[in-house]
Amino acid sequence: MPNPQPPPAQHPDSPPWNPRVKIAVGVLVLILVGLALYMFRAVFVPLIIGALIAYVLTPVVNALVENNRVSKGAATALVFVAVLGVVVPLGIAAGRVVVEEGLVMISSQLISYIRELDAMSANTITFFGFEFAVGDLTSEITSALIDLVKTSATSTLGLALNAARTLVFFVFTMVIGFYLTRDGERVKDALLRLAPPDYQLDTARLMGEVDAVWSAFLRGQVILSLTVTAILTLLSAVLGLPQPLMLGIWGGLLEFLPSIGNMIWGGTVVLIALLEGSTYLPFPPVVFATIVFVVYVAFAQIDINYLIPTIIGGQVRLHPMVVLLGVIIGLSVGGVLGVALAAPTIASLRIVGRYLYAKLFDLDPFPPPEPVPAGAVAHRIGRGPVRFILPRRSPSPADAEESTPSLD
Secondary structure, X not given: OOOOOOOOOOOOOOOOOOHHHHHHHHHHHHHHHHHHHHHOHHHHHHHHHHHHHHHHHHHHHHHHHHHHOOOHHHHHHHXXXXXXHHHHHHHHHHHHHHHXXXXXXXXXXXXXXXXXXXXXXXXXXXXXXXXXXXXXHHHHHHHHHHHHHHHHHHOHHHHHHHHHHHHHHHHHHHHHHHHHHHOHHHHHHHHHHOOOHHHHHHHHHHHXXXXXXXXXXXXXXXXXXXXXXXXXXXXXXXXXXXXXXXHHHHHHHHOOOOOOHHHHHHHHXXXXXXXXXXXXXXXXXHHHHHXXXXXXXXXXXXXXXXXXXXXXXXXXEOOHHHHHHHHHXXXXXXXXXXXXXXXXXXXXXXXXXHHHHHHHOOOOOOOOOXXXXXXXXXXXXXXXXXXXXXXXXXXXXXXXXXXXOOOO
């Protein structure tokens, strides 16, 4: 937790501002900050992803520093080199598989269409007494398909530009993550010093609570994602689904999407089972898709009721309806990233909102945690550490009188 700094002494020759000037300057600063955030909003996505990377990798870097007596910069560099050594080959392999599968599918479809048109070229169509030669139509359609292929080939430059843009985005994000991992404590101290001196202790406590939520959520999600990737890869290989490794990685990434990730993966594998069937099991596509659906439901129950509670725990405790609304809002505001970060963002806003509410009504902003009642029921939903607790009925005055020990 950052350390609060003592308030700086005011210079005797500097007159204080009156309340009107303070309000005017504060409103002007807020307007300028809002405009700057809107103009530079394109930086938010790599900045957020870089901060998430720093959250996940900071414990590993700290462990290297403590156990091997190396500098934090060197430890951060070693960790990022190791991460890049794993992520870059996987990304190249995944991109190659996607491109090859897409080219094979497009070429096979074009070849089949051209063959069907050639087979129909000798026929004629009679329409209201007029005969039309199919060969003339097929020649025009074939030439149109060839022109389409040529046009697609000329779009390779656009694809190359998109790939270069993605590469720059990746490098920029990793650089941000590197510096935030190495200098995270300095960034926290700088943010703490922005708070008024009298409220630096409160700010430090709020930052600590928010940090606990995000740290537990993100690190738990990474471990959960890797575990689910291994399990789904094995299940996909056993069932004979095509590209089991890609399906496992896809399922592991979907663990970051609360409530909807599980359904997306299930729908994907069932659709693939219907279209492609198994690579070695002698079942019709419909029967095989039913088997895949049953296996998916069984895995979803294990994931929701065992893996998520065991690996992540209950740092984020929210009502399911709140999470679903947050997912919808996150999708409209931040896309897939907004969906993935909906639950911890709402939990963080709840912490800040609780503090503001306590200050407005002169309550304790940091009350001690209430113990969970013995009869409370914990419920879970979807993907992620989402919980809400239904407490028992509050005791009535009659119950309180009965529970009060007699002095006689």
